[in-house]
Structure formats: structure tokens, C-alpha cells
Amino acid sequence: MAPHTIKSFSAGESMGEIKILLGFEVGTGKEVHMSLHHTVITGMTQLSGKTTTLEAIISRANRRAIAFKTKRGESGFNSYREIPPFFEERADWQYVSTLLEAVMRESLKFERPWIMKATQGTKTLREVYENVQMLRAEATKSLPENVYTALEQYLKIVVPQIEKFRFSKTLNLIDGINVMDLTEMTLELQALVIQSTMEYVLNNLHETILIVPEAWEHIPQGRNTPVKLFAETFIRKGAAIGNYLFIDSQDIAGIDKMPLRQCNNWILGRQREGHEVERVREQIGRNKIDAEEIRSLPLGHFLAILGDDVKKVYVLPAGVPSKIGRRVAMGEMTVSDAGKYMNNASAEEETPPEPQTGIRRFLPAPTSDRAMRRIEELDMKLARRDNEIALLRTELDGLRTELITSTAKLEQLIRQQETAEQRAAKSQVPAVRPGFTVDDLNQLIDQRMHQIIQYDKPTVFTQVDVSGRFKEVVKERYIRELGIRIRGLPLQTIHAAMVVHERKAVKRGDLYSFLHGGNGRITDDFYTELQKLEDVRLVVYSKETGVVHWALGEYLKRELGSMYDEATIKQAEEYLASLLLPPS
Ligand SMILES: Nc1ncnc2c1ncn2[C@@H]1O[C@H](COP(=O)(O)OP(=O)(O)OP(=O)(O)O)[C@@H](O)[C@H]1O
Numbered sequence: 001m002a003p004h005t006i007k008s009f010s011a012g013e014s015m016g017e018i019k020i021l022l023g024f025e026v027g028t029g030k031e032v033h034m035s036l037h038h039t040v041i042t043g044m045t046q047l048s049g050k051t052t053t054l055e056a057i058i059s060r061a062n063r064r065a066i067a068f069k070t071k072r073g074e075s076g077f078n079s080y081r082e083i084p085p086f087f088e089e090r091a092d093w094q095y096v097s098t099l100l101e102a103v104m105r106e107s108l109k110f111e112r113p114w115i116m117k118a119t120q121g122t123k124t125l126r127e128v129y130e131n132v133q134m135l136r137a138e139a140t141k142s143l144p145e146n147v148y149t150a151l152e153q154y155l156k157i158v159v160p161q162i163e164k165f166r167f168s169k170t171l172n173l174i175d176g177i178n179v180m181d182l183t184e185m186t187l188e189l190q191a192l193v194i195q196s197t198m199e200y201v202l203n204n205l206h207e208t209i210l211i212v213p214e215a216w217e218h219i220p221q222g223r224n225t226p227v228k229l230f231a232e233t234f235i236r237k238g239a240a241i242g243n244y245l246f247i248d249s250q251d252i253a254g255i256d257k258m259p260l261r262q263c264n265n266w267i268l269g270r271q272r273e274g275h276e277v278e279r280v281r282e283q284i285g286r287n288k289i290d291a292e293e294i295r296s297l298p299l300g301h302f303l304a305i306l307g308d309d310v311k312k313v314y315v316l317p318a319g320v321p322s323k324i325g326r327r328v329a330m331g332e333m334t335v336s337d338a339g340k341y342m343n344n345a346s347a348e349e350e351t352p353p354e355p356q357t358g359i360r361r362f363l364p365a366p367t368s369d370r371a372m373r374r375i376e377e378l379d380m381k382l383a384r385r386d387n388e389i390a391l392l393r394t395e396l397d398g399l400r401t402e403l404i405t406s407t408a409k410l411e412q413l414i415r416q417q418e419t420a421e422q423r424a425a426k427s428q429v430p431a432v433r434p435g436f437t438v439d440d441l442n443q444l445i446d447q448r449m450h451q452i453i454q455y456d457k458p459t460v461f462t463q464v465d466v467s468g469r470f471k472e473v474v475k476e477r478y479i480r481e482l483g484i485r486i487r488g489l490p491l492q493t494i495h496a497a498m499v500v501h502e503r504k505a506v507k508r509g510d511l512y513s514f515l516h517g518g519n520g521r522i523t524d525d526f527y528t529e530l531q532k533l534e535d536v537r538l539v540v541y542s543k544e545t546g547v548v549h550w551a552l553g554e555y556l557k558r559e560l561g562s563m564y565d566e567a568t569i570k571q572a573e574e575y576l577a578s579l580l581l582p583p584s
């Protein structure tokens with residue numbers, strides 16, 4: 001056995017704190033105690049004994065605990081009371097935002113109104129799902145459409161799952177370990193159940209331990225999940241009322257660092273991968289431990305950072321007598337010999353032990369040590385495959401959400417750019433009081449005309465050609481009015497008008513793809529734009545031929561032709577068309 005190289009620091013035990021026996025210090029055989037607090041435990045699958053350690057801590061802490069079984073190969077938590085999965089369905093916008101945030105990987109400030117719209121009056125996620133489908137079909141802008149698409153995809157997975165399982169709406173716990181079996185559920189639904197349970201515990205219970213298994217899936221680094229978004233609240237508020245989170249993960253790298261920082265107890269088992277070994281060394285202090293020691297930690301052996309103390313410890317499994325544990329810690333007995341007491345311990349209980357999982361299930365009573373070792377090897381192989389599959393699945397999930405997020409971001413950028421352009425355009429148009437109509441303007445012009453006639457140059461008027469002057473004023477007022485309406489067009493519509501002006505006539509479909517790219521279906525918005533252009537007499541759109549014509553010249557000729565010559569009309573047309581151009 002490797003020599004004991006860890007120095008222990010000040011014991012730092014405060015009075016009144018609950019101290020739980022964790023196991024025995026390697027080398028000395030001294031008892032190692034830990035205080036009850038948020039705890040993280042890591043180590044390679046099947047080679048470290050994380051679940052066994054958690055079982056041991058909880059059984060000696062004499063606390064109520066809730067554990068979730070999330071994968072089939074899980075060998076622990078078998079001989080405990082199984083409770084039905086608890087899930088309190090919520091369909092309010094805050095909750096749905098959290099779900100969406102988990103899928104889209106970012107906080108959703110802009111999206112709130114759309115989520116509120118989708119959750120108006122909803123009681124179940126099924127209702128939200130139905131709303132979202134409807135809203136997505138109606139959405140004409142791409143950003144809300146993206147939000148609804150992401151939400152729809154997520155609910156499509158989750159809603160049928162929720163309906164498939166029978167959930168308990170009450171959480172009846174006994175002292176000791178309560179196990180919820182979630183192995184048949186998808187990762188998404190597991191997350192909802194864990195989150196819901198967490199929320200219930202936080203709001204209704206105290207002195208309860210919650211174990212998040214496979215934390216690299218449920219509290220992952222760099223990605224949001226409903227569990228992760230809620231874990232922060234649970235951790236922050238939990239300790240004061242004796243609710244603690246136990247985080248179980250194969251490594252440190254995969255888990256989000258926020259909850260880790262809140263953990264007082266770190267129980268770190270065997271690691272092989274170089275970076276992970278370094279991470280463990282970093283936690284403990286590089287000069288206090290060498291890499292090889294972490295690589296060669298045997299089953300049941302951990303480096304435990306307990307508050308300020310660091311100890312190398314052999315964890316005493318539940319049911320194994322203390323003296324046996326101490327002998328293992330002192331190198332006088334093998335781990336597997338101690339393990340035999342674990343099986344004995346469960347055999348002593350009144351209820352018959354649950355059948356073993358994995359390979360052991362098919363060989364209930366292996367006879368020789370060789371057979372045992374072979375079975376363990378095979379079990380390990382299976383567990384590794386399980387992990388690989390799970391890893392690939394999360395990677396795939398990650399890629400999928402990344403795609404959705406990137407698209408949403410792009411849309412957001414485009415939208416920001418558009419509003420910036422609009423703002424710029426607005427600042428160049430002279431400010432008009434809100435509610436100021438064309439009629440008001442006419443009145444102003446009339447007043448001004450009156451002033452001119454009365455005061456300005458009355459003598460000049462007697463000398464001018466009155467009818468010529470009238471003509472001039474009528475033309476000016478006419479053109480000015482049309483000009484104001486043209487200037488009031490939205491930017492997008494102005495772009496459309498410019499294209500038609502340039503081409504004189506253009507097919508509706510060509511115009512649409514020119515402006516919006518691609519061959520997408522023409523939207524209602526586009527027809528509204530055409531209507532606006534017709535209203536200000538710039539174009540005429542023929543439904544029969546599907547062609548959009550530039551029509552301003554014709555229109556002016558028709559309206560003003562009897563009063564003005566062609567050159568004047570042409571001039572007016574050019575002036576009005578020039579209003580479409582951005583001010584230089
Ligand atoms: N301290 C220990 N003493 C003796 N045997 C142990 C000890 N810890 C674990 N074992 C045995 O090692 C095996 C694996 O233990 P456990 O299920 O706790 O590992 P794990 O780290 O939780 O694995 P996984 O990551 O796959 O969940 C079990 O068969 C268990 O009985």
C-alpha cells in the first residue's frame with residue numbers, strides 16, 4: 001500500500017456540529033469524521049465506491065435522504081425503500097423559461113413576452129405544448145419562431161414521457177434512504193423529476209439530504225439543465241435548514257463549478273485521466289500529493305478534503321464492522337474481504353436482498369474468487385460502455401442546442417442591426433408631433449398662405465398671374481402630401497419600392513426573393529408591404545399577372561395632367577422618387 005503522504009491540518013471541529021464517521025485514515029487506522037454539509041464525491045466508475053460511500057454517510061448521519069437511481073447498472077441503493085417518482089407539474093412562465101433556458105443555453109430576457117403568451121392560462125405542459133405549436137405556426141418573425149421551435153422540440157420529447165409515467169403528487173419519506181427509480185426515463189424527464197423534488201424539499205422539508213447522481217449529466221459544466229438552474233437556490237438556502245446536496249460524479253471536470261464551490265466536503269477517489277488527476281492535485285495542494293497516488297487509489301479509498309482537513313481514508317461501508325474497516329485502512333486486510341461483510345450486512349435484514357444488477361444478476365452465487373473477478377471486470381466493461389453512450393448522447397444534445405442557440409443569436413444580431421438602422425432613419429426625418437395629421441399640415445399651410453397673402457408682399461400679388469400661382473400652390477401641396485406619406489413608409493417597404501423603381505416591373509416572387517433571399521413562401525407581411533406601396537401610389541400590383549409595376553408617373557399624369565405639362569409632372573415624379581433614397 002502506498003505510504004500515507006497526506007498531512008492533516010487543524011481539526012477545526014466546532015462544538016455542536018454533527019460529526020459522522022467516514023472511515024479510517026490510511027496508514028494510522030485513526031477514525032476520520034466529517035461534518036454534515038454539502039458534499040461532492042468523485043471517482044472512476046465502479047473503481048472508487050462512490051455510491052457505497054454515500055450510503056455509508058447517510059446511514060450513519062441518521063438523516064432522511066432521497067436518492068435517485070438514474071442508470072441501469074447502478075449497484076447501490078438497492079435494499080432501501082423505493083418511493084414513487086415525485087413530480088409536481090408546473091406550466092407557469094417562470095418554469096417554462098427555465099426549461100427553455102436549459103435547452104437554449106442562455107438567459108432569455110427578450111423571449112419573456114413570447115413565453116408568457118405561450119403559458120397564458122396553462123395548467124399542464126401539454127397545454128403549453130399545444131399553444132407553442134399554434135404560436136409557432138403563426139409566428140412571422142424569425143426570433144419568436146426560433147423560441148417556439150426550441151420549446152416545441154423540447155416539449156415534444158418531454159410531454160409524452162410525463163404522460164407515460166405515473167407520478168406521485170406527495171412526497172412521503174421515511175427516515176433513512178428513500179430511492180426513486182428513474183432508470184426508465186429519458187435524461188430530460190429525469191431532470192424534471194429531480195428539479196421538482198428539489199423544489200419540494202426546499203419549500204417543505206428540513207434536515208433532508210438530496211443526492212444528485214451522475215452530476216456531470218444533471219449539473220454539467222457549460223450547459224444549463226433544470227436541475228442546475230435550481231441547484232444554486234437549493235444550496236444557498238438549504239444549509240440553514242439542514243437540507244444538503246450530495247453530488248455524485250465520475251470527475252470534477254464535467255460538473256459546474258458553482259455548486260462545487262459551496263461544498264465543504266470533497267471526497268475524491270481514483271482517477272486515471274491526466275487532467276483529472278491534476279485537478280484533484282490542485283484541490284489538495286500539489287506539493288501534498290503526487291499523481292501516482294491518485295492513479296492507484298484502491299476501491300473504497302479516497303482523498304477527503306473535509307473543511308480544512310485533508311485525509312487519505314478508507315471509507316467504512318454501511319454494515320461493515322469498524323474493526324474490519326480499520327484493518328483495511330492499516331493494510332492488514334483486503335478491500336474485497338471487507339466487501340464480503342457488506343453482503344452479509346444486507347443478508348441480515350428481514351427483507352431478502354434485492355437481486356444484484358449487471359452480470360451478477362445471472363450468476364447469483366459465484367463460487368470462486370476468479371469468477372468474482374471476471375464478473376467484476378465484465379461489469380466494469382458494461383458500465384464503461386454505458387458511460388460512453390451517455391457521453392455521446394450529451395455531446396449530441398450539446399450540438400443540437402448549440403445549433404438552435406447560434407441561429408437565435410444570429411437572428412438577434414440581425415434584429416439589433418435593423419433597429420439601429422431604423423433609429424438612424426428616424427433621426428434624419430424631421431420630428432413631427434405625435435398625432436399630427438396631414439389635415440393638420442394642410443391647415444398650417446393654409447394659415448401660412450393667408451399670412452403671405454395678407455402681409456408678405458400684397459403688391460406683388462396684384463402683378464402675378466393668379467392662376468399660375470394657384471397652379472403652383474396646388475402642385476406643391478399635392479406633392480408635399482404624397483411626399484410625407486412616402487417618407488412615412490417603413491424602411492423595408494422603402495427598399496421594396498426602390499427595387500420596383502429600378503426595374504419598372506418585377507414579378508412578385510422575384511421581388512420577394514430579391515428582398516428576403518431564398519425561395520421561401522411569401523409571407524403576409526410582404527403583401528401588406530405591397531398594399532402600403534399601392535396606397536401611396538408608387539406601384540400597382542396585378543394579382544392576375546403577379547407583376548408589380550412602378551406606377552407613380554402614370555398616376556401623376558392622370559391626376560395632374562390636365563393642369564401641368566409633361567416636364568413638370570416628370571419633375572414631380574423624380575422629386576417623389578428621390579424621397580426613397582437615404583438622405584446623403
Ligand atoms: N469501501 C468499500 N469496501 C468494500 N467494497 C466496496 C467499497 N466501496 C465500494 N465497494 C464495492 O465496489 C463496487 C462498486 O461500488 P460503488 O457502486 O459504490 O461504486 P461507484 O463509484 O458508485 O460506481 P459508479 O460510478 O458505477 O456508480 C460495489 O460492488 C461495492 O460493493
Ligand SMILES: [Mg+2]
Nearest residue numbers: 050051052076
Ligand atoms: Mg455509483
